[in-house]
Amino acid sequence: MSLQKILQSRNLLFLGLSMIVIGVLLMFPTGFENALQFKDAVKCKVEILEVDDSSIIDTGLIRTGQQVCKVRFLNGRFKNQYSEGWNMLGGSLSLDKVFHKGDYAQAVVHCDDSEIISVNLIDYYRLDGELFLALAFAVFLFVFARGIGIRSVLSFIITILVMWKIVVPLFLNGYNPILVGIIATAIMTFTILFLVYGFNKKLLSSFCGSMSGIFFAMVLSVICTKAFHIHGAVMANSEALLYSGFQDLNLTQIFMASICIGASGSVMDLSVDITSSVAEVVRNCPDITKRKAIKSGLAVARAAMGTMTTTLLLAYSGICIAMLMTFMAQGTPIYNILNNNIVSAEIINTIAGSFGLAVTAPLTAFISGILLTGQFNFTKA
Known part of the structure; x- marks a missing residue:
């Protein structure tokens, strides 16, 4: 068997083993799946169409009160529907956010069957950007390092899953x-x-x-x-x-x-x-x-x-x-x-x-x- 075929078979073996490990870790329960509050609430992405800042109170650098926004749902069971969303400000620069027209936000919708009861605007929607960064990183590694780059991405994923699925739950337990x-x-x-x-x-x-x-x-x-x-x-x-x-x-x-x-x-x-x-x-x-x-x-x-x-x-x-x-x-x-x-x-x-x-x-x-x-x-x- 030539050296090239040996290396190719080893790479396939590493790839297969890594995918099996990743699959097992993804299915591995943490034991805290039921700790989520408001399980019936719907999480979705919304677009901010209008904002009403009249209820916001400015005290120096601190902003308190509430911001009322007209939003359009971009995914989930209420996709393309419109509603009012509430953004509560608690006076914390690190936790508060103030939305503007055209922003995208992560929302939690409390509903009764098909009727919307309330919409809480949790934070800016960043998942698209994070996914783009992750894919760009993976592509760069593949282009630069080829097979080793793929294995590097797999090891990166395995490390994240081990920390989240094993280490953190064991600490909490x-x-x-x-x-x-x-x-x-x-x-x-x-x-x-x-x-x-x-x-x-x-x-x-x-x-x-x-x-x-x-x-x-x-x-x-x-x-x-x-x-x-x-x-x-x-x-x-x-x-x-x-x-x-x-x-x-x-x-x-x-x-x-x-x-x-x-x-x-x-x-x-x-x-x-x-x-x-x-x-x-x-x-x-x-x-x-x-x-x-x-x-x-x-x-x-x-x-x-x-x-x-x-x-x-x-x-x-x-x-x-x-x-x-x-x-x-x-x-x-x-x-x-x-x-x-x-x-x-x-x-x-x-x-x-x-x-x-x-x-x-x-x-x-x-x-x-x-x-x-x-x-x-x-x-x-």
Whole structure:
């Protein structure tokens, strides 16, 4: 069998397995399907035809009251019918929205058989734009990377489904967040690397390197969270869970698990870079010794680590930019800023993830140098 046919059969195998996993995850129940309120309400897309802002009260930057809009239903059982929709303003810049003529909104219709009782305008309708972005992303990956691009899209979908269908429900059901985080991260890491490499030595070396860094980041996050007295309520929207019937949740352990999950992406990137580099060196120089292969991997690791740690810092700093601006505008001293619980939580996020990278780099280089040297066979390694 030629090399091209072997690769084609492997790609078809990966594609088939991925589609099976995606299908199973899509059908997998979360256990919270019946938690939805107002199940009989109809959700649909509407077009704003007219607006009446006479009941809106402006107080500085804050707007309260209600906005009455004439709308046309664009889908659902009331398609092409007209009605009045209500948009309630509660004085929150982050939650409120003010519609204008020509906007498209997401609406919840309360009805009695075929008669409309009320129409609540929930938010701007963004699903079309989000779908376009997702399709554009998938097309770009396919055009640029062909088969690997398709596998990347599949791994992206699987990761989303694992988080939504498995990790989040297990957290809500009170399972140990740290254990769930480690196992889920291991499953996602293995799946993604399997789609990239197939089942071979490169998968093994990259997976072992990734999990060593992820496990170290988890251990460090547990130690630092306890030492710094950080409560899991620093996570956005976490307190709302406690007041929604989930008062037994251990938010602090969920915060620790979130650090592990958040760092796994960068750790995986670094391990793949190092493993692929060592594999390419060995492919072009089959007689290279293990020592030299490890040194080549370490050289790549040192260069990659410098940017990857900065990537984590920039990612977490970008999330907190408004808070940092507030501190500066108020003239808050640096020692107060660094001692703030939210800032301390982000420092733990950044440092734990960076330590994970620091552990991943040399271990992946060492494992790759040991496993990939010798008689190199492209279809096996």
